[in-house]
Amino acid sequence: MLPSLIVIDDFLSDPHGARRQALALDYDPAFKKGNYPGLLSTDTLPIRGLEESVGRIIGAPVKADPQTSHGHCRLTLKADKGRSGVHIDPCFYSGILYLSLDAHCRGGTDFFRHRRTGLDSVPSDAAALAATGYTDPNVLIEDVVNKDTTQAGKWERTTRVPMRFNRLILFKPWQFHNAGPGFGHDRETGRLVYLMFFAAAH
Structure with a gap:
């Protein structure tokens, strides 16, 4: 089972070398995709051996998901606002490396629990999904995550992983989470x- x-x-x-490279990337507002606050780098920042290292850590082989912004950096300033809040990541596994x-760092x-349903993630198997009263995960995502994404009162924070320079967090992407x-x-x-x-990667 994945951690x-x-x-x-x-x-x-x-x-510090990775941070310098990240800061040197272009953060063009026209390149922004999605409802997140801040700006996404227009280019990726290659990290040699990243997929192999993460695969060893989580005990499952992985590769970059080409349908995502894997390998890009994101810069978010105090004044930046987004149009979404609590969310999930539609991929096999997620990671964030802090470069501030x-x-x-602030x-x-x-990570959150949804107050009405008591869920802290989208169930990963049919039996667990059925136990929630939903039969289609997409309906659950729409009714729980998308509907309440910016409604702070609908969520209870269960965990905060504080930012620290060169700290990597890896997590199951179907957990309800949000950036600070x-x-x-x-x-x-x-x-x-x-x-x-x-x-x-199989």
Whole structure:
């Protein structure tokens, strides 16, 4: 069974080099895709051996999911607002590498329980799904996640993984989660993360 959440500190051997490369990427507002706050890098940042390392850590082979923004960086400043909140990631496994310096870090990544249903994720098998009263996961996602995504009172935060420079978090993507708020006023002080969305590699 895949682990729900793993936190690994000091993941990269040269995190400052990766941060410099991330800051040098272009963050064109016209490239933005989705309802998230902040800007997505127009290019990816290759990390050698990433998929192999993550596969060993979670005990399952993975590859980059081509339908996602895997390998891109996201920069979110204090003034940035998005149109969504609590969400899931439609992939096999997710990861976030924090590249903000510790002096600037605020918040982190939050995980939630939906108050009305008591769910903290979309069930991964038919029996567990049926026990929720839903027969179609897409209906559940629409009725729970999409309907209440920005309604803070509909959710109870269960876990917060604080930001720390060069900290990697890996987690099951069907868990209800959200990024902490943006911070800072420029690239050097803003919330800078490296996004990972994996597909299964069999």
